[in-house]
Amino acid sequence: MTSADQSTPLPVSLNRRIVDHNAIRRNIARIRDVSGVKLMAVVKADAFGHGAVDVARTALSAGAQWLGVATIEEALELRSAGIVAPILAWLIDPRCALDVGVRNNIALSCLNVETLRAVAEAAVRVGATAEVQLELDTGMARGGAAPDVWHELCLAAAEAEQAGTVRVTGVWSHLANATNPSPSSVEDAVTDFERGVGVALDAGLQPAERHLANSAAALEHPATFGTMVRCAASIYGIETVVGRNHELEYATRLTSRVIQLRKVPAGTGVGYGHAYVTPHETTLALVPIGYADGVPRLLGGKGEVVIGGARLPIVGTISMDQLVLDVGTATVRLGDEVVLLGRKADGEPDPAEWADLVGVFPHDVLTSFSTRVERTAVNLT
Ligand SMILES: *Cc1c(COP(=O)(O)O)cnc(C)c1O
Numbered sequence: 001m002t003s004a005d006q007s008t009p010l011p012v013s014l015n016r017r018i019v020d021h022n023a024i025r026r027n028i029a030r031i032r033d034v035s036g037v038k039l040m041a042v043v044k045a046d047a048f049g050h051g052a053v054d055v056a057r058t059a060l061s062a063g064a065q066w067l068g069v070a071t072i073e074e075a076l077e078l079r080s081a082g083i084v085a086p087i088l089a090w091l092i093d094p095r096c097a098l099d100v101g102v103r104n105n106i107a108l109s110c111l112n113v114e115t116l117r118a119v120a121e122a123a124v125r126v127g128a129t130a131e132v133q134l135e136l137d138t139g140m141a142r143g144g145a146a147p148d149v150w151h152e153l154c155l156a157a158a159e160a161e162q163a164g165t166v167r168v169t170g171v172w173s174h175l176a177n178a179t180n181p182s183p184s185s186v187e188d189a190v191t192d193f194e195r196g197v198g199v200a201l202d203a204g205l206q207p208a209e210r211h212l213a214n215s216a217a218a219l220e221h222p223a224t225f226g227t228m229v230r231c232a233a234s235i236y237g238i239e240t241v242v243g244r245n246h247e248l249e250y251a252t253r254l255t256s257r258v259i260q261l262r263k264v265p266a267g268t269g270v271g272y273g274h275a276y277v278t279p280h281e282t283t284l285a286l287v288p289i290g291y292a293d294g295v296p297r298l299l300g301g302k303g304e305v306v307i308g309g310a311r312l313p314i315v316g317t318i319s320m321d322q323l324v325l326d327v328g329t330a331t332v333r334l335g336d337e338v339v340l341l342g343r344k345a346d347g348e349p350d351p352a353e354w355a356d357l358v359g360v361f362p363h364d365v366l367t368s369f370s371t372r373v374e375r376t377a378v379n380l381t
Helices: 021-035 044-048 052-061 072-080 099-103 113-126 147-163 184-202 215-220 351-358 362-367
Strands: 016-020 038-042 066-069 087-089 107-110 130-135 166-172 209-213 228-231 252-257 260-264 282-287 304-307 310-315 323-326 337-341 374-378
Touching (some): 016 021, 021 228, 021 374, 044 362, 052 066, 066 072, 072 087, 072 099, 107 113, 113 130, 113 166, 130 147, 209 215, 215 228, 351 362
Parallel strands (some): 038 066, 038 228, 107 130, 130 166
Antiparallel strands (some): 260 282, 304 310, 310 323
16 A cells, blocks of 8 residues: 555554445435335444444434334434434333433333333433333234233223323334245234234324334335334335346445455465465465455355455455455556456345344344444435
């Protein structure tokens, strides 16, 4: 690398995750075009590692009305950044600090009467009405009230509304099988959900929002839409529907640099355990990124990177902090940019390619980068 231009500061980190907010904006536009209802942009897990506050702002400017997160802590990060849009947090437990959630006007999801009561008590302490949404299980057997206790939960919520401690602004559920091309389990969930909404109305609740659809359903199953779809994966470019392409774009680009080049003879064992032995004389390139940065260790011997337009193999075992490429006869110079993740359309590996090679979801790839990788947002509003 050269530093001839003294006015250009040298980078502190060689490893960069570039988050393109134009891609996020285009993905949101696609989801909104297809679904035509309100969008809750789910920014849990630091927006799949893209930066929750940045993505929340982009999503809201692109037309999302709600933000969704798993925990109160995640919601507070958004509020601390000055975001005033409605936020739903769904992993709420009576043993969490609920007062701060109520005080910050976060809609708290309740999946049982115990949680609802705890939220109501927090509201009394804070001296405010707590916003609540009720979660029904429609066949996932994960979170949510089972159908047989749903009635009881709705009645308790109606009572709390009467007492002025809570206001129920939504009823929601999550789909177990939206990515499955066979829609029958989605239809069953829709039937259960509609029955659950009916029970809520009969109990005297008037939930303004009814939402069931995740990304896959928002793009494929109009019967699930309700008043709002609740999307994460699709916003980040993940195609969640098996065998379908909705022209979503990944927003993450991961780059590093070549920091060493060396010529080695045939028969050179490379890295831990000599898992790779050079078949002929070649050049090896060292890249200072490894599994502790979020490059799956299992990509060793399978994955490829792009340097100057050429695909080059990652060879040997990936170390915690570094990996090695066999550059063969390709022209590679010290300091060259190494594209680890980029655009499939440009011949670069993308998160789906990594996921297929190592047997995980693209979700795992996007959420696994460590803070050691410097994140840079581009095309922010
Ligand atoms: C993560 C999550 C979503 C988003 O699901 P995608 O398939 O990523 O769109 C929606 N709702 C809940 C409850 C979630 O946990």
